[in-house]
Amino acid sequence: MESLDDLLRQAEATHGHLCAGQVLGVRMALLGLARLGIADPRGADRKRLITYVEIDRCATDAIALATGCRLGKRALKFRDWGKMAATFVDLGSGRALRIAALEDTRELADELYPHLETKGRRQLQAYRELPDAQLFREQWVRVDIDPADLPGRSGDRIVCQRCGEGVNFGRFYLVNGESLCLTCARPELRYWKPAAPGE
Numbered sequence: 001m002e003s004l005d006d007l008l009r010q011a012e013a014t015h016g017h018l019c020a021g022q023v024l025g026v027r028m029a030l031l032g033l034a035r036l037g038i039a040d041p042r043g044a045d046r047k048r049l050i051t052y053v054e055i056d057r058c059a060t061d062a063i064a065l066a067t068g069c070r071l072g073k074r075a076l077k078f079r080d081w082g083k084m085a086a087t088f089v090d091l092g093s094g095r096a097l098r099i100a101a102l103e104d105t106r107e108l109a110d111e112l113y114p115h116l117e118t119k120g121r122r123q124l125q126a127y128r129e130l131p132d133a134q135l136f137r138e139q140w141v142r143v144d145i146d147p148a149d150l151p152g153r154s155g156d157r158i159v160c161q162r163c164g165e166g167v168n169f170g171r172f173y174l175v176n177g178e179s180l181c182l183t184c185a186r187p188e189l190r191y192w193k194p195a196a197p198g199e
């Protein structure tokens, strides 16, 4: 297992700065990996792990770095729940651990390190030094991963019969005998709208 300091140096380089979120994310990942007995997630064990993250903030980058789970490898799954939490799934054993950051760490950091100037610095120090039990809540969970969501799967590929765009991984609906992409089948769920002329 790589050390916290080594990983933080790498996290700083990829993320652009060293912040409390980097320390929190690396600590969270190291704890999850240790509990699952995964020592080399970016090398020998690289096909064993899937990580679900519940927020898209600084810590997310650090979790991706420390676990080697990336969106482009289908090993990082994002659930936009706004929570500083992540679930580490060992595909080898089927075991999964969800780890959430505890709420009172912020106040604790202010009490412990009043000499540090900014809130960010106090938090960074707390995330560096406090034991796992004071930072995190852990829960063994079960994650039923759809086989279509596993890394390495290519899945069905269709061409949407309405917009003509290719769709991978079976992400389409059959509507009245037509294979439609999600955008065409459920336009109300689109995150975009066509711009009005001149907009």
Ligand SMILES: [Zn+2]
Pocket (backbone or CB within 6 Å): 015, 017, 018, 019, 020, 021, 022, 058
């Ligand atoms: Zn940051």
Ligand SMILES: [Zn+2]
Pocket (backbone or CB within 6 Å): 160, 161, 162, 163, 164, 165, 180, 181, 182, 183, 184, 185
């Ligand atoms: Zn379509």
